[in-house]
Amino acid sequence: MTGTLTIVGVGPGRPELMTPAASAAIAEATDLIGYGPYLDRVATSHPGQIRHASDNRVELDRARHALSLASDGRHVAVVSGGDPGVFAMAAAVFEAVEAGPLEWRDLDIRVEPGVTAxxxxxxxxxxxxxxxxxxxxxxxxxxxxxxxxxxxxxxxxxxxxxxxxxxxxxxxxxxxxxxxxxxxxxxxxxxxxxxxxxxxxxxxxxxxxxxxxxxxxxxxxxxxxxxxxxxxxxxxxxxxxxxxxxxxxxxxxxx
Amino acid sequence: MTGTLTIVGVGPGRPELMTPAASAAIAEATDLIGYGPYLDRVATSHPGQIRHASDNRVELDRARHALSLASDGRHVAVVSGGDPGVFAMAAAVFEAVEAGPLEWRDLDIRVEPGVTAxxxxxxxxxxxxxxxxxxxxxxxxxxxxxxxxxxxxxxxxxxxxxxxxxxxxxxxxxxxxxxxxxxxxxxxxxxxxxxxxxxxxxxxxxxxxxxxxxxxxxxxxxxxxxxxxxxxxxxxxxxxxxxxxxxxxxxxxxx
Missing domain, CATH: 3.30.950.10 (Tetrapyrrole methylase, C-terminal domain)
Structure with missing residues (x-):
């Protein structure tokens, strides 16, 4: 299993407030997943990159989708506003990991912090x-x-x-x-x-x-x-x- | 009075966690002021840029120094770890502003947020x-x-x-x-x-x-x-x- 999942904080809005580490994580991903308005803030970085925009407010569904893709060997960036650990997507991803199949625990899952609101x-x-x-x-x-x-x-x-x-x-x-x-x-x-x-x-x-x-x-x-x-x-x-x-x-x- | 003062958060450590806005504020400054270990994290960006490294733990003295320089027309960046507003330099600067000469209130003072620890x-x-x-x-x-x-x-x-x-x-x-x-x-x-x-x-x-x-x-x-x-x-x-x-x-x- 070589897939990866990074939950990336894109900061509060202006691109100048997104860290270079967050930008790099997004650029390297094969798949971007996120609530539409956050995804809209980041450009597609290479032609093969797939965007899974969602108007779905159910964070757990989005988290499971991201984990499934990573489990299939994709390099997934979950795009989150602000800092992903503060009232955003990171806790939902780990909740899905705990409740999900055991192999999800072996995935390389990282959090890229950001400037929270x-x-x-x-x-x-x-x-x-x-x-x-x-x-x-x-x-x-x-x-x-x-x-x-x-x-x-x-x-x-x-x-x-x-x-x-x-x-x-x-x-x-x-x-x-x-x-x-x-x-x-x-x-x-x-x-x-x-x-x-x-x-x-x-x-x-x-x-x-x-x-x-x-x-x-x-x-x-x-x-x-x-x-x-x-x-x-x-x-x-x-x-x-x-x-x-x-x-x-x-x-x-x-x- | 055309001086400026920006209190800049350089994030928790790795340069990739410093926002582009913080990097730009540092690059544009004529004067960098900060506690030595934080200043050491940022490169001098142009030959005329002056570094005021300090092993002084008295934040208020450093804040007054920065405000005096800005008051003399310099473009000052106060270099702070993490986010400058969280247990760092920003509150000390505003405390010095309130207690200082009235003209300090007219200075263009900004805070560049960062990823706090x-x-x-x-x-x-x-x-x-x-x-x-x-x-x-x-x-x-x-x-x-x-x-x-x-x-x-x-x-x-x-x-x-x-x-x-x-x-x-x-x-x-x-x-x-x-x-x-x-x-x-x-x-x-x-x-x-x-x-x-x-x-x-x-x-x-x-x-x-x-x-x-x-x-x-x-x-x-x-x-x-x-x-x-x-x-x-x-x-x-x-x-x-x-x-x-x-x-x-x-x-x-x-x-």
Missing amino acids: MLAAAAEVGAPLGGDFCAISLSDNLKSWTTIRRRLEAAAAADFVIALYNPLSKARPHQLGEAFALLRQIKPPSTVVVMVRAAGSGDVRRIITTLGEVDPDKADMRTLVLIGSTATRLIARDGKSPFVYTLRREVEGGA | MLAAAAEVGAPLGGDFCAISLSDNLKSWTTIRRRLEAAAAADFVIALYNPLSKARPHQLGEAFALLRQIKPPSTVVVMVRAAGSGDVRRIITTLGEVDPDKADMRTLVLIGSTATRLIARDGKSPFVYTLRREVEGGA
Whole structure:
């Protein structure tokens, strides 16, 4: 068995944010598999390269397809947005490996890391992840809303900076508003909130506001939401958007 | 004032993990500033480019130096390991901006994101960050050990995957052992623990073990420690290191 499978993170959007290692893994593949919008970001590198674009949101099916191809001796790149290990395709591939035929465990499976959305979003406004932080997906497709609430409460009480992935979608329009309402019971209304849409793309949109005033309807599935800790601050600038950063040290009277 | 300052993440080690955007920012700079070992990773790109290597661990001094140069009209790249916004130079630069002369706020200051150590470490073993996770620096140089303990307890109780940066150093050799002891009071001894030294470099070393058996003396300042959630699993392989991943869905009876 000489097939290989690499789960490749293509970064947040701009090609300049994709690592050379990720580009090389894509260039060497015989088969590219991915959700259409991610596949569209990468060029076909040689004439024999086959593209398996999918509008299929069922990650496990895509993972099994990729593993089957690798098992047939193909060199497969699973194309994933951001970093493949953060709310993306890598965990689905390993879940399929564990549940699949034993020979899949012998495949040469690698992960090529990338710049995940939260890092790109933070960089767009300054350094809001400058202290301890956590990343929570608000999607309750695979976990209960009770678990999500518990994690939000714990993160707020322990004064982490919080990055929210998958803040809402058409199928679940109310999660982000509920998350903000919950956080307002624990954190002061002056808490800095940043919403960055399409971070690290050519089409970025930034909103810098507070927990007391944030409007969840301004977010969509391409938005990364950052909620500051007590040490997250704004630096005002004349005629320009403020810088946002989190002090590395603690703040007197911080939660 | 036409100077610029870009805080550039050079990634975890291998040049292939540095984004083209980061490489371009470094190539265009008139001045490179950074802690020696990070500066050593990037080549001088043109004859006039000045390198300000530093063995100075005081990040704020380096930040002020960079801002002064930019203020004099230079094009400065602050070279930072991993992602500059995660336990690295970006927050120090903005802290210096806030405390410094008002004209520093008018400078064109940008952050070029990079692959942070936790993403590279996760990719080395599979997809351990596949669920909600948090990142905590164990350094108590700038925050109290009480705060660190509180965050570890909150993260464990809410069943986050936990990434520990700066696990220990010669000056503080006991933090990691104390963190493991604390986590053992909350999480089962079978919890998966991964220690990856020099992730994303040519010289990586991986330890895959459990919270019950982990030896903190096997870590150093270049080690990234990952502590699994109840959904973090191993996939055994014949004659090879197991894959480690975190299920995207919840586990029955999980904490």
